[in-house]
Amino acid sequence: MGAKVVTITSGKGGVGKTTTTANVGVALAKDGQKVVLIDADIGLRNLDLVMGLEKYIVYDLVDVVEGRAKLRQAMIKHRQFPELYLIPAAQTRDKTAVSPADMIQLTDQLRGEFDYILIDSPAGIERGFRNAVAPADDVLIVTNPEVSAVRDADRIIGLLEANHKEPGQLIINRLKPEAVRRKEMLSPEEITDILGIKIIGIVPEDENVVPSSNTGVPVTLMEQSRAGQAFRDIARRLMGEKVPFMSLDDASGGLFKRISRLFGGG
Amino acid sequence: MHDHLVAIKGTKDGLLVQVSPTEEWNSVTADLAARIDQQLSFYAGARVTLDVGSRPVRKDELGSVKALLERRGLALWAVMSESKTTIDSAQAMDLRTSQPKSAVPIQSTDMPAPSSQEDGTPGMLVKRTLRSGRSVKSPGHVVIFGDVNAGAEVIAGGDVFVWGRLRGSVHAGANGDSGAVVCALDMTPTQLRIAGQIAISPVDKRHKPKPEMAVIRNNRIVVETWE
Numbered sequence: 001m002g003a004k005v006v007t008i009t010s011g012k013g014g015v016g017k018t019t020t021t022a023n024v025g026v027a028l029a030k031d032g033q034k035v036v037l038i039d040a041d042i043g044l045r046n047l048d049l050v051m052g053l054e055k056y057i058v059y060d061l062v063d064v065v066e067g068r069a070k071l072r073q074a075m076i077k078h079r080q081f082p083e084l085y086l087i088p089a090a091q092t093r094d095k096t097a098v099s100p101a102d103m104i105q106l107t108d109q110l111r112g113e114f115d116y117i118l119i120d121s122p123a124g125i126e127r128g129f130r131n132a133v134a135p136a137d138d139v140l141i142v143t144n145p146e147v148s149a150v151r152d153a154d155r156i157i158g159l160l161e162a163n164h165k166e167p168g169q170l171i172i173n174r175l176k177p178e179a180v181r182r183k184e185m186l187s188p189e190e191i192t193d194i195l196g197i198k199i200i201g202i203v204p205e206d207e208n209v210v211p212s213s214n215t216g217v218p219v220t221l222m223e224q225s226r227a228g229q230a231f232r233d234i235a236r237r238l239m240g241e242k243v244p245f246m247s248l249d250d251a252s253g254g255l256f257k258r259i260s261r262l263f264g265g266g
Numbered sequence: 267m268h269d270h271l272v273a274i275k276g277t278k279d280g281l282l283v284q285v286s287p288t289e290e291w292n293s294v295t296a297d298l299a300a301r302i303d304q305q306l307s308f309y310a311g312a313r314v315t316l317d318v319g320s321r322p323v324r325k326d327e328l329g330s331v332k333a334l335l336e337r338r339g340l341a342l343w344a345v346m347s348e349s350k351t352t353i354d355s356a357q358a359m360d361l362r363t364s365q366p367k368s369a370v371p372i373q374s375t376d377m378p379a380p381s382s383q384e385d386g387t388p389g390m391l392v393k394r395t396l397r398s399g400r401s402v403k404s405p406g407h408v409v410i411f412g413d414v415n416a417g418a419e420v421i422a423g424g425d426v427f428v429w430g431r432l433r434g435s436v437h438a439g440a441n442g443d444s445g446a447v448v449c450a451l452d453m454t455p456t457q458l459r460i461a462g463q464i465a466i467s468p469v470d471k472r473h474k475p476k477p478e479m480a481v482i483r484n485n486r487i488v489v490e491t492w493e
């Protein structure tokens with residue numbers, strides 16, 4: 001059966017889908033998995049930048065779909081991990097250049113060769129979202145701990161259910177334990193209480209993320225980065241490992257200890 | 267003027283589209299598209315009730331009409347039919363449904379209709395959580411087995427029962443029935459309306475969930491323990 005197709009999506013924009021795709025992809029590759037990342041955010045491509053691969057782009061997803069390039073030609077090999085590839089999005093086209101059926105066909109061609117196919121979805125509920133989730137075996141929904149992002153995540157989960165997909169698993173990104181403790185930010189418990197789906201990862205706000213995206217070296221590769229650790233944990237959970245939710249709260253550990261109990265971690 | 271396969275009428279609820287019960291579905295949709303295109307600016311933005319009579323319409327067929335309307339800026343809102351297939355298709359797509367020639371029975375996905383024939387009001391049973399962006403509309407009562415999340419709405423001519431948490435918006439007695447009630451196991455709606463009255467939940471986050479019922483007393487909505 002080959003690869004598992006995992007789509008990373010969100011309702012609200014800018015919550016961290018591209019960051020998650022890059023970091024989880026690199027973490028999987030670092031663990032010896034064969035991985036291909038597909039940037040489905042046509043017109044607003046980003047993943048190549050975050051991966052540090054922009055300068056190697058010759059062909060893109062739309063070139064493949066429209067027959068100007070073979071699939072192989074559009075696959076950019078990562079310099080450090082030879083079994084990690086990126087298929088970039090087109091920058092000058094829009095989402096209608098690709099259909100859900102194209103995405104299914106494309107991933108079917110790749111399934112035999114890879115362990116994981118990660119698809120970076122655009123935000124929202126339009127065509128780009130439908131393209132990205134059409135071939136998905138698993139969907140990861142990224143949200144931030146704020147009411148509007150959670151509301152939009154709820155909408156996405158509803159759409160997945162209406163399309164007979166699994167409701168997906170949740171990634172809470174940019175959590176600030178201190179803000180949660182001050183009740184200025186929704187806690188993971190409050191978020192799961194609203195959404196009623198499983199959490200696969202909680203990623204803290206981390207000042208390393210923005211510079212690392214700019215330099216094209218994902219934080220997964222930074223041993224001390226707490227966000228990097230969270231992304232590595234998500235990769236291991238995707239591979240079926242039971243990884244306890246780490247204690248991010250160095251002051252007391254209280255908040256995250258509670259969460260790990262809640263979700264069956266250590 | 268040649269014979270049309272569809273008739274388009276304006277009503278107070280939007281556009282009513284009646285389609286020929288026998289003609290090929292493809293021809294019907296093509297005619298509908300052509301008719302709308304002729305007067306696009308006139309129809310744009312309208313919500314559409316589709317009356318297909320006794321014709322059984324599959325979900326994909328209904329989906330194609332929904333898509334063709336949406337591409338033209340119209341919204342498929344409700345479906346009228348005497349066919350169970352059609353009604354099921356419409357409900358699977360979360361459309362409002364009604365059966366024009368008889369009362370609407372309790373519609374349930376997998377529960378048998380109640381056997382004791384009480385002289386009840388028609389209603390609708392929804393056996394899942396309504397997430398943000400979902401809307402359920404019914405001329406009768408609405409029963410939800412699940413939560414109504416923030417960002418979802420229920421609009422009912424009659425009462426609304428939520429066997430779960432009510433966090434979205436509800437309008438009961440939407441046609442003016444001020445005797446309508448709203449019940450929920452945990453009542454923290456974004457907004458609650460009964461007939462012409464509106465209430466907004468107090469911001470009391472750490473309340474203990476308990477079954478409550480909202481009713482109109484002395485021209486305002488009050489919430490009481492539901493027993």
Ligand SMILES: Nc1ncnc2c1ncn2[C@@H]1O[C@H](COP(=O)(O)OP(=O)(O)OP(=O)(O)O)[C@@H](O)[C@H]1O
Pocket residue numbers: 010012013014015016017018019020041046121122123173174175203204205206207209210213227
């Ligand atoms: N855990 C984090 N800590 C700090 N900054 C973060 C974190 N996650 C993401 N960011 C920053 O937030 C911004 C948005 O992230 P990203 O581009 O991954 O979001 P997106 O969901 O892909 O956005 P879009 O909807 O536009 O595609 C980026 O500047 C990124 O570096």
Ligand SMILES: [Mg+2]
Pocket residue numbers: 017018019041046120121
């Ligand atoms: Mg992105």
